[in-house]
Amino acid sequence: MANIVxxxxxxxxxxxxxxxxxxESIPNLWELLYQSDRIDALRNVPVASRGLQCGxxxxxxxxxxxMYLRVKSNERREAVHGRSEDEQRHHASLSDEHKxxxxxxxxxxxxxxxPADSESVxxxxxxxxxxxxxxxxxxTASGSGGRSSFPRPERKVLGA
Numbered sequence: 001m002a003n004i005v006x007x008x009x010x011x012x013x014x015x016x017x018x019x020x021x022x023x024e025s026i027p028n029l030w031e032l033l034y035q036s037d038r039i040d041a042l043r044n045v046p047v048a049s050r051g052l053q054c055g056x057x058x059x060x061x062x063x064x065x066x067m068y069l070r071v072k073s074n075e076r077r078e079a080v081h082g083r084s085e086d087e088q089r090h091h092a093s094l095s096d097e098h099k100x101x102x103x104x105x106x107x108x109x110x111x112x113x114x115p116a117d118s119e120s121v122x123x124x125x126x127x128x129x130x131x132x133x134x135x136x137x138x139x140t141a142s143g144s145g146g147r148s149s150f151p152r153p154e155r156k157v158l159g160a
Contacts, residue, residue: 003015003016003017003056003079004016004054004055004056004059005052005053005054005055005067005079006052006053006054006055006059007033007051007052008051008052008053009051010051013055014029014033014055014079016077016078016079021033030077033052033069034069034071034077037050037052037068037069038069041068047066047067047068047082048066048082050066050068052066052067052068052069052079053065053066053067054066054067054079054081054086058081058086063086065081065082065083065086066081066082066083066086067079067080067081067082068080068082
């Protein structure tokens with residue numbers, strides 16, 4: 001998602017953090033753009049043909065990244081990249097402190113015999129990398145992916 005959008009057809013920059021999108025001389029600009037984008041979506045017009053480009057990080061990097069508009073359930077207006085590869089350009093890389101913290105956790109796990117992985121792994125493939133959580137997965141030798149290999153206690157059924 002981006003806060004600055006370039007409207008290719010009109011040649012103007014839109015600032016989504018402002019109510020008037022940075023153009024007070026054009027009343028109801030958001031409503032006009034959003035309705036136009038929704039109509040294009042209903043007509044199956046490709047995102048690349050709607051005329052909205054990322055005007056922030058992607059544009060500064062010399063990349064043309066096409067976008068579409070949406071309104072979240074909390075009434076927040078957003079411009080969303082049409083391709084996830086373009087969205088990834090907006091995520092900050094890990095700080096040196098965070099990388100050192102990950103490395104320390106993995107070394108501690110390895111020192112007691114648990115090979116560790118700082119990336120979350122999902123059944124359908126790799127995750128989105130390390131998320132800012134307080135826990136890291138530690139792989140056990142049995143391949144349980146961090147789950148305890150101890151047997152569960154038997155459940156007691158009441159009234160039986």
